[in-house]
Amino acid sequence: MQPVISIQQLNKTYASGHPALKSIDLDIHKGEIFALLGPNGAGKTTLISIICGIVNPGSGSVTVGGHDILRDYRAARSKIGLVPQELFNEGFESVWAAVRFSRGLFGKAPDNAYLEQLLRDLSLWDKKDARIFELSGGMKRRVMIAKALSHEPEILFLDEPTAGVDVELRRNMWEMVRKLRERGVTIILTTHYIEEAEEMADRIGVIRKGEIILVQDKDTLMRQLGKKQLTLHLQQPLSELPPALRRDDLQLRDDGFELVYSFDGQQEDTGIAALLQTLAQHGIAFKDLQSSESSLEDIFVSLVRDRT
Numbered sequence: 049m050q051p052v053i054s055i056q057q058l059n060k061t062y063a064s065g066h067p068a069l070k071s072i073d074l075d076i077h078k079g080e081i082f083a084l085l086g087p088n089g090a091g092k093t094t095l096i097s098i099i100c101g102i103v104n105p106g107s108g109s110v111t112v113g114g115h116d117i118l119r120d121y122r123a124a125r126s127k128i129g130l131v132p133q134e135l136f137n138e139g140f141e142s143v144w145a146a147v148r149f150s151r152g153l154f155g156k157a158p159d160n161a162y163l164e165q166l167l168r169d170l171s172l173w174d175k176k177d178a179r180i181f182e183l184s185g186g187m188k189r190r191v192m193i194a195k196a197l198s199h200e201p202e203i204l205f206l207d208e209p210t211a212g213v214d215v216e217l218r219r220n221m222w223e224m225v226r227k228l229r230e231r232g233v234t235i236i237l238t239t240h241y242i243e244e245a246e247e248m249a250d251r252i253g254v255i256r257k258g259e260i261i262l263v264q265d266k267d268t269l270m271r272q273l274g275k276k277q278l279t280l281h282l283q284q285p286l287s288e289l290p291p292a293l294r295r296d297d298l299q300l301r302d303d304g305f306e307l308v309y310s311f312d313g314q315q316e317d318t319g320i321a322a323l324l325q326t327l328a329q330h331g332i333a334f335k336d337l338q339s340s341e342s343s344l345e346d347i348f349v350s351l352v353r354d355r356t
């Protein structure tokens with residue numbers, strides 16, 4: 049399947065000399081919810097801003113719906129709706145005027161029926177004549193989304209959609225994003241909240257210091273989450289595992305002093321008894337053992353941890 053966004057070897061270094069993005073390769077599939085997860089300053093906003101044509105790329109290429117963002121900027125941009133991190137509140141105009149104006153900016157013919165349905169879907173129809181400054185914070189966010197969708201884009205970017213939003217509003221936002229996906233909109237959201245990625249995303253990408261360090265189906269990631277680990281602290285270090293013990297779920301760590309066994313905690317037979325027996329047969333003794341469960345949070349923290 050043709051990706052709806054294709055990013056190849058994208059680099060960006062700001063004038064300050066700071067390398068914000070390094071050799072990014074990423075494809076976004078049509079109709080998916082993709083969560084880009086990363087700590088402050090990782091490069092999330094820079095990446096979105098380049099795709100949306102707000103920041104110039106350094107080198108590499110980006111296509112949106114097959115259109116190159118530089119050579120074919122207008123065609124590429126018209127496919128995108130962007131809800132930026134910073135919310136700008138145009139004070140005095142009405143909700144209706146704001147969404148009509150946004151649609152016009154993209155050169156689209158007026159379509160009141162489409163805009164009415166959009167405002168209804170976003171539970172804003174009864175506020176259409178209200179001036180934006182009169183609305184609550186949650187409604188203002190929804191107005192930003194309505195504006196972003198006013199020109200019928202196929203792709204919606206949500207940069208930190210629920211930053212500083214209370215739990216109830218966050219859940220409403222998630223509900224709304226799912227409805228948009230049902231309508232066929234591809235959604236890319238950035239977030240600091242692991243819970244949000246876990247709840248919403250079809251796929252998760254993790255970015256750290258300008259590099260994409262993981263892209264994975266959420267379900268696959270969650271299956272890995274169900275894994276438990278048994279760590280055996282060995283009495284004598286091993287330089288390598290005997291052939292009978294070389295397998296994917298067993299790893300030597302800590303200069304050979306630790307043996308880590310990963311297993312599925314849901315299974316009745318965890319394989320621990322058999323493992324301990326094999327260790328005994330090979331004369332591998334341990335002085336201590338501990339078991340632990342990894343969470344998405346653990347995976348994320350260990351991935352983004354600054355090891356330098």
Ligand SMILES: Nc1ncnc2c1ncn2[C@@H]1O[C@H](COP(=O)(O)OP(=O)(O)OP(=O)(O)O)[C@@H](O)[C@H]1O
Pocket residue numbers: 062063064066067068086087088089090091092093094095
């Ligand atoms: N206009 C700019 N000029 C110079 N450096 C910049 C500029 N914009 C961003 N940066 C730097 O590039 C890096 C990536 O910033 P970016 O805003 O993309 O990160 P982010 O992942 O969106 O962070 P946050 O989660 O805090 O929004 C940061 O180190 C930032 O200081």
